[in-house]
Amino acid sequence: MVQPLPKTTPTTTRAFDTPRTTRLKAMLNGQGLSFLMEAHNGLSAKIAQEAGFEGIWGSGLSISAALGVRDNNEASWTQVLEVVEFMADATSVPILLDGDTGYGNFNSARRLVKKLEQRGVAGVCMEDKIFPKTNSFLRSTAQPLADMEEFAGKIRAAKEAQRDDDFVVVARVEALIAGHGMEEALKRGEAYRKAGADAVLIHSRERHPDEILQFKREWGDRLPLVIVPTKYYTTPTDVFREAGFKIVIWANHLMRSALTAMQGAAKQIFEAQTLIGVEEKVATLAEVFRLQGESELEQAEKAYLPKGGPVARGIVLAAGRGDELGELVKDRPKSMVPIAGKPILEHILDAYRSANVRDLVVVRGFAKAAVDVQGATFVDNDAFASTGELASLACAKASLDGPCVVSYGDVLFKRYVLDELLETEGDFVVAVDSMPKDATTASGSSSLARKADWAACSEPHSRKTLLANVRLVDMTTDAKGAGVTGEWTGLLKLSTNGAKAVREILGTLSKADLATASVPDLLRRLVNEGRDVRVVYTRGGWLDVDTLSDVLEGSAFQ
Ligand code: SPV
Ligand code: MG
Secondary structure, three states, X not given: OOOOXXXXXXXXXXXXXXXXXXXXXXXXXXXXXXXXXXXXXXXXXXXXXXXXXOOEEEOHHHHHHHOOOOOOOOOOHHHHXXXXXXXXHHOOOOEEEEOOOOOOOHHHHXXXXXXXXXXXXXXXXXXXXOOOOOOOOOOHHHOXXXXXXXXXXXXXXXXXXXXXXXXXXXXXXXXXXXXXXHHHHHHHHHHHHHHOOOEEEEOOOOOOOHHHHHHHHHHOXXXXXXXXXXXXXXXXXHHHHHHOOOEEXXXXXXXXXXXXXXXXXXXXXXXXXXXOOOHHHOOOHHHHHHHHOHHHHHHHHHHHOOOOXXXXXXXXXXXXXXXXXXXXXXXXXXXHOEEOOEEHHHHHHHXXXXXXXXXXXXXXXXXXXXXXXXXXXXEEOOOHHHOOHHHHHHHOHHHOXXXXXXXXXXXXXXXXXXXXXXXXXXXXXXXXXXXXXXXXXXXXXXXXOOOOOEEEEOOOOXXXXXXXXXXXXXXXXXXXXXXXXXXXXEEEEEXXXXXXXHHXXXXXXXXXXXXXXXXXXXXXXXXXXXXXXXXXXXXOOEEEOOOHHHHHHHHHHO
């Protein structure tokens, strides 16, 4: 004997051990009153389940409305089957499909049962009307009922078609809806019971529950009864419980609530021509992704996708100490100062890996033994104290043998900045921030005393430059320098050719150059040689950790 399930249903999509058919049957045959919530697609089914409903009503009205057609079998039965399959896939609770008339005669009905079982649907409800049907609340008395014997044969065929003993077939009696009276309703219910139905749905269009209560009294406990109180919704639910009904169907309220919300949002956005005012009221994209199960896919990708070839190598120049950070860099370089619980360098390497920039090379110098991150190879600039950035890059010369990204050990950046850099074609590409953090514009009136690498580019950032080919014209430490349009973020991408050119330049540098030259010096040289250094503009999304307040800001940046 199947035990009735507890009234509270887990809100997750946990797979139950008990088959869905068995659980639906238990709702009919167990103690107390159960509830089915309408759903009309995978998303609404998931929402119903998460709300706590232990079962779902696949409403014909709602499914057809969501498809933009009438509840007159305008959607074909296989189209309905597709929808209900999405609903079953999205949930783990039982679904009772509103199967209208069974979409034809006994033969269509038994084929329907077979297909529903295959798609994980726990039961079907069929009504004793004529195909194509009309919704019970429209032209009700004008709607012809099916011949009782013919419909009983359909129920019998459906029951005999099922493979799973617990698959549920509910016979829906429309006699009250069509104005044929109580006696006819009871007679039909009895014929369908004898044909093998698991339950009877007694439908009513009255505003008061009197006729369904009378039906229940006269019916007794011959079979479980299911009701749809759409019209007599003011009746306290305890009335149904005390009368001994088994299942209440809330038949269309997710579809109707979505409809109201969509009409409101559409009107507001149309009139205001902006999303402001609506954005706060609608579900976040994060919530959409959560309901779609995005996190599961992310995990699965890690488990099942081939790792794929890296798109570039990453070279991190992390030799300097970073004196400005005082005590924090007493015995470790700035790149190892923790931000949000892990060293800056780890954040940088993680950002690279997330964009499939692998084969990571870190140039160490000061306190190199303290640079103990995993998953990178190290090269050392032991002369870090007396040399410049290009000397460090020269230490990694052997790695300049294919596409690579060069960056600093004290610059955090978001994945999207790196992605934009990687997506931009060119032998030399730099990411330039057109709105650096302490300036309204790079060439604005701020004093910009901060030491920074300013970029003069062929065009300032604008909507036009999104499509344009912007080039680097000059690099300067003067924020008000001629043509300055932004701050270089410290990110440089090189193609295979670009890396080769840089390698050659590094080979020509004198000792004196190596003592002082910086990456901006290299960029200037490339420009002066007439090479095309492409610019990809960003706004924020990176952080040069220079001061203690940058370290604090870094926690929020992550
Ligand atoms: C449905 O939800 O499609 C139903 C119930 O059949 S009713 O609309 O009340 O007829
Ligand atoms: Mg219906």
